Amino acid sequence: MCNFSLAQISSPQASPRSKIFQKVGLVDISIDYSRPSKKERKIFGNIVPFNEVWRTGANQATAISFSEDVKVNSKLLKAGEYFLYSIPDSEKNGLSLIFYEKNKNWGALKEIDENKVLLNVFSSFITLPFTIETFTISINNISNNGATLDFAWDDQFISYNLDVMTTEKMKKQIDNVMSNNPTKNDLSSAAVFYLEENINIKQAMKWINLAYPDNKEHRYWQYRYKSLIYEKAGKMKKAIQYAKLGLDDAIKTGGPDGVNTLNRLNDRLLSAK
Known part of the structure; x- marks a missing residue:
């Protein structure tokens, strides 16, 4: 068979x-x-x-x-x-x-x-x-x-x-969140979005300072955000201060990518001073 x-x-x-x-x-x-x-x-x-x-x-x-x-x-x-x-x-x-x-x-x-x-x-x-x-x-x-x-x-x-009309949607979302006990992450995300889209840098400064106040220590990427926002606002002295704090933290706790990123930011800010 x-x-x-x-x-x-x-x-x-x-x-x-x-x-x-x-x-x-x-x-x-x-x-x-x-x-x-x-x-x-x-x-x-x-x-x-x-x-x-x-x-x-x-x-x-x-x-x-x-x-x-x-x-x-x-x-x-x-x-x-x-x-x-x-x-x-x-x-x-x-x-x-x-x-x-x-x-x-x-x-x-x-x-x-x-x-x-x-x-x-x-x-x-x-x-x-x-x-x-x-x-x-x-x-x-x-x-x-x-x-x-x-x-x-x-x-x-x-x-x-x-x-995709992100700015309009994000502004509505941010307005809603900010009126309902925003978290540190909410404040930081809103500040960074306003920075990236160049919407209202003074408001971004308020939010980033609430998220990462000066009387506490923060991580290097958080200092980087503060530095970039203050740079955008034209407050170079503060921008350099936060960039240096970020570099110090990156050297202590971050990897080479973090150190390189903060080094580049510091170099750029100091050259523009």
Whole structure:
């Protein structure tokens, strides 16, 4: 008696699937897409025809999600999950990016149903001095308040501005916490955020002094925050004082990274004195 088994061959995909997760400010962004390759072909105007709907990738339609409201090229987009279609425009020389109601549609669309369009934004093509073999979506230039949503393939690059509106959200959050017995960490976090976003340095000084008062000893990174805030306020004598205290603590208790960081801060402050 013979036993036969059927072997299954697992072949590599022509357009492999890729998933991206990125935190920008307070917003979680996820992208799920497939990545076709150029393979010596001309892409826009050929493999991806001009003035026709493209699934912005291959295979299943590209999906993107935002955990909170954002702005794309200054236009508001509500939190949610969307299909990401696009239309290359030959006359405007750019790409219309369409955030589309997510449904059971698997891949390409023949035409756009305007009732399902949540947002439509446009950016121009930028011609690169080199070619990108495999279609790439990426989130770059990340800051507290935003990033860029970028697309690259062949010799073309397209970028859209993302505004995650962190400052407005953080100010509301900070106002709420400060009216309800803030902890030392709350005070420090609020002060550092105001420093980084250059909002109200006098208020940042008040909070950092409540968090780390002069009549107590603190850790080197806490002195560093105080020093940076006082430097921003133009109070260089105090900034140097806190930087030196921070360096002393880093030498006693910190590793080489802490010592190097405080050394650089001290050198910079003393050279600017």
